[in-house]
Amino acid sequence: MPVLPIINAADAELKSIYEDLHAHPEIGFQESRTSGIVAQKLKEYGVDEVHTGLGKTGVVGLIHGKSRGNKRVGVRADMDALPIDEISGVAFSSENPGVMHACGHDGHTTMLLGAAKHLAATRDFDGTAVLIFQPAEEGLGGARQMIKDGLFDQFPCDEIYGMHNYPNGKPGKMDICKGVAMAGAAFFDIDIKGVGSHAAMPQGAKDTVVIASALVGQLQTIVSRNVPPLESCVVSVTQIHAGAAYNVVPETAKLCGTIRYFKDEVYEIARSRMEALCKGMAEAYGVEIKPDARNIFDVLHNDSELSDAYLEAAADIVGAENVSSDAAPATGSEDFADMLKIVPGSYCRLGHTGTIGLHNPSFVLGQEILPVGASIMARIVERRLPLN
Numbered sequence: 001m002p003v004l005p006i007i008n009a010a011d012a013e014l015k016s017i018y019e020d021l022h023a024h025p026e027i028g029f030q031e032s033r034t035s036g037i038v039a040q041k042l043k044e045y046g047v048d049e050v051h052t053g054l055g056k057t058g059v060v061g062l063i064h065g066k067s068r069g070n071k072r073v074g075v076r077a078d079m080d081a082l083p084i085d086e087i088s089g090v091a092f093s094s095e096n097p098g099v100m101h102a103c104g105h106d107g108h109t110t111m112l113l114g115a116a117k118h119l120a121a122t123r124d125f126d127g128t129a130v131l132i133f134q135p136a137e138e139g140l141g142g143a144r145q146m147i148k149d150g151l152f153d154q155f156p157c158d159e160i161y162g163m164h165n166y167p168n169g170k171p172g173k174m175d176i177c178k179g180v181a182m183a184g185a186a187f188f189d190i191d192i193k194g195v196g197s198h199a200a201m202p203q204g205a206k207d208t209v210v211i212a213s214a215l216v217g218q219l220q221t222i223v224s225r226n227v228p229p230l231e232s233c234v235v236s237v238t239q240i241h242a243g244a245a246y247n248v249v250p251e252t253a254k255l256c257g258t259i260r261y262f263k264d265e266v267y268e269i270a271r272s273r274m275e276a277l278c279k280g281m282a283e284a285y286g287v288e289i290k291p292d293a294r295n296i297f298d299v300l301h302n303d304s305e306l307s308d309a310y311l312e313a314a315a316d317i318v319g320a321e322n323v324s325s326d327a328a329p330a331t332g333s334e335d336f337a338d339m340l341k342i343v344p345g346s347y348c349r350l351g352h353t354g355t356i357g358l359h360n361p362s363f364v365l366g367q368e369i370l371p372v373g374a375s376i377m378a379r380i381v382e383r384r385l386p387l388n
Contacts, residue, residue, distance in 0.1 A: 003317060004375040006118045014114050014370045017041070019092035021106035022365075025081030025099045028136025029145075031057040034079045034109065038133050041113050046120040047131070051154070055146035059133040060155055063119045065385055067126035073384045074130040074157035074343065075377050076336060077112035078105045078137035087361045102363045104165035107370060109133060111163065114374025115381070125385035130155050132339075139187070139296055143335040152342055159306055160345035161380050162336040163373055165352055171368050173351035174314040174376065175327040176307045181347060182300035183232075183260040185333035186267060188293040190215065190278060194285070196251030206287050208253035209242050215255065215289075216240070218277045226273045233270055234260040234331055260331045262299055297333035298341055307346040313380040314348070317372060350376070 002008070017037070026034055035057045042050045042061040049062040057079070086093050086100035094100045101107075112131055119129050132151070136142030166173075192215075194206035216237050227233045235257070242253035259274075261267040271293045282289040311323045327349065336347050350373050352366030 003371045004118050004378055006121050007114045007371045007374045007378065010114060010117055011371050014110050014374065015367055017113060018106055018110040018367060018370055021109060022101050023092045023095050025094050025096055025101045025106070027083060027099060028080040028138055028140035028142055029056045031079045031135050035059050035133065035135070038079070038109060038113065042116055042131070045117045047116055054149045054151055055135050055142050057135040058142070058146045060151070061116060061131040062155065063116065063123070063129040063131065065125035065127055065129070065387070066123045067387060069127040069385065071127040071385055072130050072155070072157045073127065073381050074132055074160035074345070075112060075115065075381065076132040076134055076160060076162045076339065077108035078134045078142070079109050080105055080136050080138055080140070080142065082138055082359060084359070084361050088364050090364055100361065102360060103138070103358045104365050105137065107165050107365045107373070108163060110370055111373035112377055114371060115377035118374070118378040119381060124387060125382050126387050127385040129381045129385070130157050137335050141296070141335065143338040147338060147342065157343045159384065160339055160343045161310055161377070162345070162347040163377065164334070164347070164349050165365055165369060165373070166349040167354045167356060167358065167363065167366070168351045169353060169355045170351035171353050171366055172318045172372055173322050173324075174311070174318060174348055175324040176302060176311060176346060176348045177327040177329055178302050178304045178307045178325055180262050180299060181302045181327070181329055182334050182337065183234075183262055183329070183331045184264070184267060184295065184299040184337070185297040186259045186271065186293045186295050188257055188259065188274065188291060190255040190292070191290045192253040192255075192287060194251055194287040197249045199247045199249050202249055205249040206285055207249050208287070209250060211281060211285050211287060212240060212242060212253040212255055215277065215281050218281065219274065222270050222273045226269055227266055231266050232262050232331070233266050235270060259293065260333065262329065264299070267295075297335050298337040300334055300337035300347060301340055302346045303344040306344055309384060310346045310348055310380055313383045314376045316379050317375045
């Protein structure tokens with residue numbers, strides 16, 4: 001079975017939606033224009049119920065099958081962009097300075113809209129499709145906010161599926177990592193307060209630049225000397241802030257970064273060791289150091305049985321030779337993990353043309369995957385809610 005006919009016929013429409021969303025990106029929890037377009041299209045396609053406002057700017061659509069069974073299958077797409085200046089050069093580049101769809105969420109939104117068009121027109125399933133358009137995936141907690149606002153209380157799902165584009169130069173190749181598939185993540189801030197001075201007389205200072213630099217090196221020992229060698233963990237300092245003048249030793253400095261992990265106990269090792277290092281450095285230099293680490297993404301677990309079901313649905317569209325369950329776990333993170341903690345399901349990667357990585361200002365989504373992804377999303381609903 002190739003791309004589903006209704007979706008194939010809507011190819012030009014899907015590309016138009018995608019290019020419009022790409023040209024008008026919105027940061028997490030600010031996706032008012034995007035969610036408005038989503039709600040409008042869902043109503044236009046004849047979706048039975050369209051609910052807005054969950055997670056501030058989230059949208060949920062319900063489509064009932066020809067038979068009104070009690071089972072519900074959820075499919076989720078994220079909508080937010082990133083704070084990046086686009087330099088891709090595409091004709092429909094971002095018109096919003098400093099904001100870009102550099103991760104393909106505009107494509108995900110478009111694909112789920114394509115699936116909605118097919119499912120609302122055919123309704124060849126028994127039960128209800130729950131279409132979830134989520135805001136603020138990029139580290140702002142959009143999934144958690146939707147859940148807090150009652151997503152699965154109002155719209156319970158028996159299973160749920162997500163998808164991410166993958167710029168690997170292999171269009172139509174779909175893979176899944178069963179079990180632990182993506183890392184959990186914490187963000188951290190470390191505030192250092194010392195004593196400032198004239199740069200020509202540093203003996204009177206407690207130099208926060210020197211202390212911050214030493215602490216960066218110490219933090220790298222967490223993985224090499226505290227985390228068991230057969231476990232995986234990444235500690236990255238990604239920001240250093242200090243000073244505003246050439247001739248002043250700054251009184252304060254700040255480090256920011258992230259911890260990635262596949263087991264909660266490994267994260268606890270890293271977090272507690274970070275606190276101990278900060279405490280020790282504070283005592284050694286006679287300054288105040290306050291670390292703050294907080295979980296942002298949970299570890300993503302793919303259900304093995306439902307992953308097989310997802311692969312089978314994808315095989316209907318792209319062929320069995322183009323699906324694989326051999327994907328390795330990724331140290332990147334995804335807040336769909338929060339939904340999978342409540343509802344079993346699976347998350348896949350779908351390859352497309354281009355090899356410029358995600359979160360890159362030159363990233364370009366291969367539009368050939370829009371009808372493919374839409375068809376896979378629709379097909380998993382039909383397969384999991386079969387008509388008798």
